[in-house]
Amino acid sequence: WAKADGKARWTLFDPERNAHRMTRQALASTLRPAIERGEFALEYQPLVGMEDGRVRGVEALVRWNHPQFGVLTPNRFIGLAEEDGSIVPLGRWVLATACRQARRWQLEHPDEPPLFVSVNVAVRQVWDSDLVSDVAEILAETGLAPHLLQLELTESAVMGSAGRPLQALQDLSDMGVHIAIDDFGTGYSNLAYLSRLPVSVLKLDGSFVRGFQYENDKSDDADGDGAGAVSPNPADEVVVEAMIQLAHRLGLTVTAECVETSAQAARLRRIGCDTGQGWLYSRPVPPDRISGMLAVRV
Numbered sequence: 001w002a003k004a005d006g007k008a009r010w011t012l013f014d015p016e017r018n019a020h021r022m023t024r025q026a027l028a029s030t031l032r033p034a035i036e037r038g039e040f041a042l043e044y045q046p047l048v049g050m051e052d053g054r055v056r057g058v059e060a061l062v063r064w065n066h067p068q069f070g071v072l073t074p075n076r077f078i079g080l081a082e083e084d085g086s087i088v089p090l091g092r093w094v095l096a097t098a099c100r101q102a103r104r105w106q107l108e109h110p111d112e113p114p115l116f117v118s119v120n121v122a123v124r125q126v127w128d129s130d131l132v133s134d135v136a137e138i139l140a141e142t143g144l145a146p147h148l149l150q151l152e153l154t155e156s157a158v159m160g161s162a163g164r165p166l167q168a169l170q171d172l173s174d175m176g177v178h179i180a181i182d183d184f185g186t187g188y189s190n191l192a193y194l195s196r197l198p199v200s201v202l203k204l205d206g207s208f209v210r211g212f213q214y215e216n217d218k219s220d221d222a223d224g225d226g227a228g229a230v231s232p233n234p235a236d237e238v239v240v241e242a243m244i245q246l247a248h249r250l251g252l253t254v255t256a257e258c259v260e261t262s263a264q265a266a267r268l269r270r271i272g273c274d275t276g277q278g279w280l281y282s283r284p285v286p287p288d289r290i291s292g293m294l295a296v297r298v
């Protein structure tokens, strides 16, 4: 606490909050130079076919190897990068790096079906940058086929998208690039509306998969955090099954996030989910670790 006007006041002097604010400022001010200094790296997490357990593609997830704070996960800096606009150059770096890596795997493993790479795209990249020409340029430079690139956008990024963003999605889709809706089910979009957009994949938010766990295998709580308590809705499995059926009838494929147990995977397979992603199969890993997963079931 700080003294002011001779009176003790509990103000502004929460050291923890102050430290937090200073860290935020320190991070924000160094985002742009950090891109130039090469402090960012991508990890890749397998997207696995539920039927055969084969890796079909990977999601690229950015990390910041910060000289002072160590390895930072995206929830520490993506919000800041969106606020100050550095998400645009950072996002371009992520796209180029992910496409180059996907092409490299393809050339290194000519006998395996090529992996697709899925890249997270922030709203601001669709609004403030020339996403379409950036993507076209990066595909041309890296030699990656457009159908091997998937872009993940959140519901809020595409809902009510009209004009420029919708045109961008349409142009990307016309190029052959796949568009996925990330964290589906956490917002308010409806499937009928989404199906009229150039979207081909739904990524079901992890909270749905956790919902099954609560109801059916609470004992099988992999990380012991009682995560099931987040969504104690006994109807979840029925809801997810109906969503998958509707998505399929609308021509979309479905990926489930946060698959942590084999019981969850079995249930997802039974209700028709196409692809799974989660710790059951693999955590996000550096690119050299992906090569070893290509020819095997994970």
Ligand code: C2E
Pocket (backbone or CB within 6 Å): 045, 060, 061, 062, 073, 074, 075, 078, 091, 094, 120, 121, 122, 152, 182, 183, 257, 258, 259, 260, 277, 278, 279, 280, 284
């Ligand atoms: P997301 O796109 O929904 O990515 C999935 C997140 O879930 C990743 O967290 C991943 O490590 C985590 N995850 C994967 N499997 C499991 C599991 O079985 N259980 C649990 N509990 N978690 C799992 P991460 O890497 O910390 O990324 C967080 C978010 O940051 C991402 O969520 C995405 O929205 C954003 N992000 C990551 N990379 C980028 C990027 O290059 N650009 C942009 N704009 N956003 C990014």
Ligand code: MG
Pocket (backbone or CB within 6 Å): 059, 120, 152, 182
């Ligand atoms: Mg994602």
Ligand code: MG
Pocket (backbone or CB within 6 Å): 182, 183, 203, 257
């Ligand atoms: Mg997601």
Ligand code: MG
Pocket (backbone or CB within 6 Å): 183, 205, 206, 257
């Ligand atoms: Mg998520």
